[in-house]
Amino acid sequence: MSTRKPSDYKSELKPIWCPGCGDFGVLASLYRSMADLDLDPAKTVIVSGIGCSSRLPHFASTYGIHTLHGRPLPVAMGVKLANPELTVIAVGGDGDGFAIGLGHFPHAARRNVDITYLVMDNEIYGLTKGQASPTSLYEQKAPSTPFGNPEDPLNPLALGIAAGASFVARGASFNTKALTELITQAIEHKGFSYIDALSPCTTFNNTQESWKELVRDVAPDHDVTNREQAFELALKGGFTLGILYRQERLSQSQRYRNILDKAKASDIDTMLDSFNARKGAAIGKPS
Amino acid sequence: MSARHSVVIRLAGESGEGVISSGDILTQAAARGGYYTQTFRTFPAEIKGGPCMYQFRLSDEPIWSHGRDVDLLVCFNQEAWDLNWDSLGPDGVILYDITEVAIPDEYLPRARPVRMEELAKEIGGSLRAKNMVAVGAVTGVLAFDTTPIEELVLRRYAHKEGVADANIAALHAGSDEAADLKGRYPLVPPVETEEDRMLISGNQAIAVGAIAAGVKYFAGYPITPASDILEWLSVRLPQVGGLTIQCEDEIASLASVLGASYAGAKAMTATSGPGLSLMGELIGYAGTAEIPVVIVDAQRGGPSTGLPTKTEQSDLNQALYGSHGDAPRIVIAPVSVEDCFFATVDAFNYAEEYQVPVILLTDQGLATRLEVIHRPETDTLTLTPRKTSKGVAREDYKRYEYTDNHISPMGIPGEPTGMYVATGIEHDEYGHPAYTPEIHLGMGHKRWDKLEPLKAGAPHAAHGEEYPTDVAFIGFGSTFGPVREAIDRLTEQGMSVGSFYPRVLMPFPADRVIDFVKDAKRIVVPEVNFTGQLARLIKAETGIELESVAKCDGLPFTAEAIMDLANQEVAV
Numbered sequence: 001m002s003t004r005k006p007s008d009y010k011s012e013l014k015p016i017w018c019p020g021c022g023d024f025g026v027l028a029s030l031y032r033s034m035a036d037l038d039l040d041p042a043k044t045v046i047v048s049g050i051g052c053s054s055r056l057p058h059f060a061s062t063y064g065i066h067t068l069h070g071r072p073l074p075v076a077m078g079v080k081l082a083n084p085e086l087t088v089i090a091v092g093g094d095g096d097g098f099a100i101g102l103g104h105f106p107h108a109a110r111r112n113v114d115i116t117y118l119v120m121d122n123e124i125y126g127l128t129k130g131q132a133s134p135t136s137l138y139e140q141k142a143p144s145t146p147f148g149n150p151e152d153p154l155n156p157l158a159l160g161i162a163a164g165a166s167f168v169a170r171g172a173s174f175n176t177k178a179l180t181e182l183i184t185q186a187i188e189h190k191g192f193s194y195i196d197a198l199s200p201c202t203t204f205n206n207t208q209e210s211w212k213e214l215v216r217d218v219a220p221d222h223d224v225t226n227r228e229q230a231f232e233l234a235l236k237g238g239f240t241l242g243i244l245y246r247q248e249r250l251s252q253s254q255r256y257r258n259i260l261d262k263a264k265a266s267d268i269d270t271m272l273d274s275f276n277a278r279k280g281a282a283i284g285k286p287s
Numbered sequence: 288m289s290a291r292h293s294v295v296i297r298l299a300g301e302s303g304e305g306v307i308s309s310g311d312i313l314t315q316a317a318a319r320g321g322y323y324t325q326t327f328r329t330f331p332a333e334i335k336g337g338p339c340m341y342q343f344r345l346s347d348e349p350i351w352s353h354g355r356d357v358d359l360l361v362c363f364n365q366e367a368w369d370l371n372w373d374s375l376g377p378d379g380v381i382l383y384d385i386t387e388v389a390i391p392d393e394y395l396p397r398a399r400p401v402r403m404e405e406l407a408k409e410i411g412g413s414l415r416a417k418n419m420v421a422v423g424a425v426t427g428v429l430a431f432d433t434t435p436i437e438e439l440v441l442r443r444y445a446h447k448e449g450v451a452d453a454n455i456a457a458l459h460a461g462s463d464e465a466a467d468l469k470g471r472y473p474l475v476p477p478v479e480t481e482e483d484r485m486l487i488s489g490n491q492a493i494a495v496g497a498i499a500a501g502v503k504y505f506a507g508y509p510i511t512p513a514s515d516i517l518e519w520l521s522v523r524l525p526q527v528g529g530l531t532i533q534c535e536d537e538i539a540s541l542a543s544v545l546g547a548s549y550a551g552a553k554a555m556t557a558t559s560g561p562g563l564s565l566m567g568e569l570i571g572y573a574g575t576a577e578i579p580v581v582i583v584d585a586q587r588g589g590p591s592t593g594l595p596t597k598t599e600q601s602d603l604n605q606a607l608y609g610s611h612g613d614a615p616r617i618v619i620a621p622v623s624v625e626d627c628f629f630a631t632v633d634a635f636n637y638a639e640e641y642q643v644p645v646i647l648l649t650d651q652g653l654a655t656r657l658e659v660i661h662r663p664e665t666d667t668l669t670l671t672p673r674k675t676s677k678g679v680a681r682e683d684y685k686r687y688e689y690t691d692n693h694i695s696p697m698g699i700p701g702e703p704t705g706m707y708v709a710t711g712i713e714h715d716e717y718g719h720p721a722y723t724p725e726i727h728l729g730m731g732h733k734r735w736d737k738l739e740p741l742k743a744g745a746p747h748a749a750h751g752e753e754y755p756t757d758v759a760f761i762g763f764g765s766t767f768g769p770v771r772e773a774i775d776r777l778t779e780q781g782m783s784v785g786s787f788y789p790r791v792l793m794p795f796p797a798d799r800v801i802d803f804v805k806d807a808k809r810i811v812v813p814e815v816n817f818t819g820q821l822a823r824l825i826k827a828e829t830g831i832e833l834e835s836v837a838k839c840d841g842l843p844f845t846a847e848a849i850m851d852l853a854n855q856e857v858a859v
Contacts, residue, residue, distance in 0.1 A: 013719060041703075042703040058710075058720065061706065063706050065708065066708055066709065066710040066711065067572065067711070068572050071542045074534065074539035074542035075542045078504065078542065078543030078550070079700070081504065081543070081547060082503065082546070082548075082550035082551065082554070083552075103536065103538075103539075104539055107535040256532075259525050260528060260530075262525075264526055265527075266526035267527065268498055268665050271523060272485065272495060275485035275495070277484040277485055277486040277659050278318075278319060278484065
């Protein structure tokens with residue numbers, strides 16, 4: 001049974017977000033989820049990029065890394081590979097994850113890096129004051145798209161499923177109970193678990209009310225192991241909330257554990273011996 | 288002919304003809320026979336086709352450069368002759384393939400045809416053993432016992448039936464060619480010694496040095512000429528319980544290295560110039576978040592894609608300054624293959640002690656050349672532990688606490704007393720975002736002042752006079768070898784010469800450089816780049832007047848070129 005309360009995970013720093021920001025709901029869900037799982041704060045690392053939502057690690061009393069714009073995923077991978085005992089949660093926004101940092105997303109997914117990636121998706125750049133993001137809609141007006149956005153949005157859920165993410169879900173900041181449950185399942189999942197959390201920006205792209213009209217829960221009979229069905233849901237208009245796809249396969253940490261088991265134990269002296277000039281070994285080629 | 292101390296052999300042909308593997312096998316055989324060797328190779332950036340060259344020098348004595356004047360030039364094809372004839376020494380001889388190469392009449396008296404292709408076809412039914420005929424011909428001229436080579440061939444082709452036999456037959460056939468040149472270069476035989484020596488490249492010395500230093504995580508992206516490190520550690524690191532991972536790019540490589548180091552593992556990446564450019568932003572992050580990492584940059588010709596397979600020292604500026612803001616780092620440049628091992632251990636020690644990114648600068652020549660070195664002593668190595676938060680009560684814990692030496696205890700996940708958020712944003716002692724003038728100034732001092740002790744305390748490399756009166760050479764990295772050889776020869780000629788090679792270039796030991804040159808008539812700074820990057824650094828740091836000799840042709844300095852530099856102005 002859980003002995004920790006959600007408030008135990010709050011740091012002494014108060015969030016700097018605007019009133020009504022969706023990120024408050026996501027943070028509250030994360031606190032509650034960590035409490036439900038009774039995560040040891042000393043063995044939990046929250047890794048973020050840059051942006052409004054990427055300030056999140058400072059508001060949690062766990063270990064944290066506030067990295068560079070777009071880089072939470074590879075940093076989180078390094079943490080997890082170096083110490084598989086840790087619970088590693090990467091967080092960030094849609095600009096951080098799907099513009100500057102997109103190059104890392106499919107690789108984290110295909111490697112099945114054993115972390116949770118929680119994206120607070122507000123379809124806008126908040127911290128830089130409202131420019132269009134990769135998930136902004138076609139013809140959306142923003143300071144950088146005065147004639148309306150000429151680009152189509154990226155579909156991060158379909159991308160995640162295509163790239164090999166083994167857990168793909170969508171939640172919403174305005175439904176914290178369901179989001180908490182999703183985060184809990186994502187953290188418990190062995191492998192790369194990705195949650196797109198709708199998190200409206202009340203200052204620059206206030207979709208709080210309109211998104212409530214567009215969300216629906218995943219159908220009770222949806223087979224989460226069926227990749228084709230998951231694609232259909234991801235490609236469908238509006239927002240389907242819940243777990244779209246889930247697959248059991250070896251995580252990156254488990255695969256590297258297997259490599260360590262396969263490798264023949266050696267030591268520095270044996271390795272230096274392999275270069276012995278007199279023995280004429282094949283110039284240090286590992287045996 | 289009296290016995291000599293060194294011979295320089297150059298093999299040249301088309302990429303894919305086995306020129307490089309021939310050079311490797313001869314070098315291994317020479318090392319096995321007790322000779323010191325040093326090699327130098329150039330090859331095209333393409334896998335098949337294009338000219339490649341392998342030069343090796345062997346001697347009974349330690350050698351410091353690959354040599355300028357070629358004693359024995361082996362031409363696999365016409366282009367090999369066309370591109371390499373001007374490297375021949377005054378007494379140099381030529382072995383050339385009789386079907387492929389035409390040698391100008393004036394060189395014919397010292398050229399011998401070798402039936403490379405003919406014999407290869409006769410013996411193996413194809414051209415594949417062509418290079419072994421050439422290897423055989425070289426062993427003939429050098430009067431080398433072929434047994435070590437036969438053993439190497441048997442080992443290499445153990446799994447391929449018939450291939451070893453054909454290669455050994457080709458080797459023997461080749462050794463009977465050019466019979467009248469047999470023993471043309473009688474070498475002083477190596478001194479019999481029980482001393483442990485290794486034949487190893489700079490890249491390999493770095494990889495094995497990292498293991499000795501306790502590396503537990505390596506991430507990299509394939510790039511010439513650094514990929515050997517990734518490949519070698521892919522096999523070796525799991526054997527000591529560590530992990531090697533090939534990432535999607537250099538940004539992810541360094542980012543994951545930062546993550547692993549944050550989690551407590553000694554972590555490293557290796558790349559070349561283009562990769563270091565991509566890592567720039569993260570280098571600033573590592574300096575600001577104070578996370579120890581080691582970054583190897585095996586420099587190649589730049590700018591841009593440049594000369595991917597040629598040598599250059601043109602990433603110095605990038606290593607010193609790359610990244611926005613005043614981003615602290617330590618830059619260390621090993622001066623020899625042996626030093627690659629020790630500099631890597633130093634790099635880890637500096638990173639862990641000062642909680643800072645350390646960039647280890649080599650270059651293509653140093654990274655890929657094979658050299659016989661003394662086996663490093665591992666039981667006398669000192670490894671510096673990271674200062675951690677272990678035992679510090681949580682309430683008191685300040686990750687970026689101001690301390691006397693500006694180094695603060697680092698929390699490691701799993702340790703309940705060290706929780707903090709690492710960040711690249713300006714922060715107070717707790718790591719909380721904070722932007723006041725006092726904090727920015729205070730943290731700037733913390734990040735930079737902690738490196739001060741290295742200016743006086745970091746070991747340097749030197750040779751010759753401690754305070755030369757004629758010529759003082761200052762350089763970094765791989766030019767140390769040819770400069771050292773030149774110093775010995777110039778000293779014999781009666782000149783007062785010496786060299787000072789800072790191994791740590793950032794922070795720069797300005798006072799020590801000023802002291803070194805105090806009596807020198809001339810201060811010469813040789814380096815392999817276009818703009819004289821080291822010379823500019825020295826001028827900026829010390830204000831001394833110097834002669835910048837920036838050479839930028841994709842080739843390393845020779846000892847002879849350094850001697851010319853020393854004699855030049857004296858003659859004038």
